[in-house]
Amino acid sequence: MNKMEERTDYRDQMYENQNPGRKSRKKRRSGGFLPGFLVGILVTVIVVGILFAVRGGSGPGGQSALSTGRSSGGAVNDEAVEKLRMLEQYADFYYYKTSEVTDEQQREGMYRGLLDSFGDVYTCYFTPEEYKSLIEQTEGVFYGIGAYVSKDVESGSCVISGIIKDSPAASSDLMEGDIIYKVNGEEMTGLELEEVVSRIKGEEGTEVTITIIRNGEEKDLTITRARVNSPTVDSEMLDDGIGYLQITEFDEVTTDQFKENMESLKSQGMKGLIIDLRGNPGGNVTTVCEIAEQLLPEGLIFYMKDKNGKKTEYTCKGADFDLPLVVLVNEYSASASEILSGAVKDAGIGTLVGKKTYGKGVVQNILPLDDGSAIKVTVANYYTRGGNDINLKGIEPDVEVELDSEKYLEDKTDTQREKAIEVMKEKLGK
Template sequence: MNPLEEKTELEEKIEQEQKREKKKFWKGVLCGAAVTLCLAVGVGIFCTAIVSGIHIFSSSEKKQVENKLQIIQAIIDKYYLYEDEVDQDALEQGIYAGYVNALGDKYTVYYNEEETDALQESVSGTYTGIGAALLQNTTSNEVVISKVYKDSPAEEAGLKEGDVIYQVDDHAISDQSLDEVVSWIRGKEGTDVTLHVVRDGQQLELKATRKQLETPTVVYEMKENQVGYIAVSEFDEVTLSQFETALNDLESQGMEGLIIDLRSNPGGNLDTVTDMLKLLLPKGTIVSVKDRAGNVEEYKSDGSHEFTKPLAVLVNQYSASASEIFSGAIQDYEIGDIVGVTTYGKGVVQQILDLGDGTAMKITIAEYFTPKGRSINKKGVTPDVEVEYKADENDPTADNQLDKAMEVVGQKMQSDK
């Protein structure tokens, strides 16, 4: 039977659909919402935003789109083969996501409730868990503890690096994804989770009490010849204090030069990166942000903490957004050398808005410029010293880019003597 010949039945179905109260889409898209969410991602501005009175369509356009959606729904209801598998909520969420995706901007994104919760956790840099990093073997699905953080519930419970987790509470691990296993381990603060692990051939049951933890976004150490090394994995809310602690500790150890490693750092909070740069830059503009109306906001340093020792910043092709604000400012003020390869080239700012129902939207709102007025969008920051990473099969720990940064800082330390 040709579906196109059943116009009368289909029209009747559409009339029935119109009488039903399927108004979720228009409540979400056409009515607008009061917005009060403070979040940031990429180089999103961390602020309170309020959106109200949004009018997307005229009444005739609204009716046209609404009718088309109802026709599509009626066709699905009448003809779709796998009718028992239809998820109405997923269809609704798909409408919102598709509407935003149609802008063609990969940085402008719609987040459902679950994604919004995960986003809020990731940008804050805090989570409720046990303080252990996990890895999963893609072949065997074996889940292994790769790191136990100091003073964490995992450490207190006696968990160790290399422990193989085969069960979490009553959940036996078989073919689950790592994300699902992590979701079993995380939970409400103050509650217990029992991890069943294998260590040296022995099965152990270890109980940990979940608590609020900071994501460790900064690691540091003193390398040879009193060269400090600080690696920053992302710019979260917690990163500033971690960076400041690292910088102060290295200074107290007699640091004579510094390497800041931003390789594969995807970015983060705009306020965080500018506050970190205030600990290094002389007096002046750190970055300027320009919106679509031409309004410009400048972030400035007062120069009270200017860093004057030899400095190198390591970057690669995955260093993006806030990492490029950082490296671009260091380069413009000529207080350090950028070492590595050209960065990603994300020179736009996103803001995240709460849509009022537990969902959110990240939207591109502005472009940023380095202290000298350079736009790095789709261009990246070109290093002062270019060196591509080359893996050493005989020595997996070898790092030729870090070696070059050590050389650059070492030469400047010698010239300063």
């Protein structure tokens, strides 16, 4: 099952996994959080892996010209343009489905090809539509009905796989498991997940009519779209005063959600904290620093070095957090997740439990262009609080433990989380 919210995620890497730390949106009746997959159904999760430093900067399109730093005049010269025209003529003449390819598609292909030539998976081009969706993703805010939509790869049907609290969907008769048959009268059969999602999304205050199939019967539901904050933090109080807090990504809304959940746990008498970063693909610099500042002692969080060797440090004034701390990580904890987990480890204030992290130690800038499109460019390496370069290396946990997928599939036993609880109990003397 492909799973996504009412927003299209344009992210850097894709993986298929059985990962209880990723997108655990709903609580299990037995405690803990429902994993980001359903037994027997394939889930494709798209990993962000983006660490945003800033948006904007000098560049073309009415902005100051940039020096390429190359000895030559650059790749886009008169000779290259002439060859592109020749390639277009040959392809148009010989290609057997020319009528199915638009001029805009070819132009976008050229833009993508130029950035692909750098050989960096994180440096890429976004169309105006893709850039808009990317910004929604990083802000953690989108406009729609507030439901998670999944696609069963076997039947091809799109279904409601979850509903966000306090959203328009939560106030409607929409239910998890409803099959999406039509949107505003248009059949969704055969459409890609992204296409279905784009039809459900829309401007705040507008209505969308979704025809669902439930228990074999059709039902029309008209829902007014609204601004929806994506839930990126959730928590629960476990036995022995152990607070469990999961961060699924570092969006702009995450800081406030982290604070709210921390206050809730403290009010319940939290004596120790487990932060679950498993499957967290990253996010933006500001957010992870704001969260780190609530946990770390005064000093460095991490630093970056650009291609000229310029060093930029991110520091914090320090927090009065003095509870035992355990951080859960796995091979899909990337980018900003590694900044936070690396800082915790280097500062010696907590224990990392799980598997070695992803190993994304590079930073990207997002550069918007005048036509609404944008490019994402890798601009620097980053180093942990202790000066470690983790790119393509990852961070080793203090206590390594595998996720027993067979046990998890059998009875939802999360061996990594159980180990984290065991480590925390030792810290608490339980």
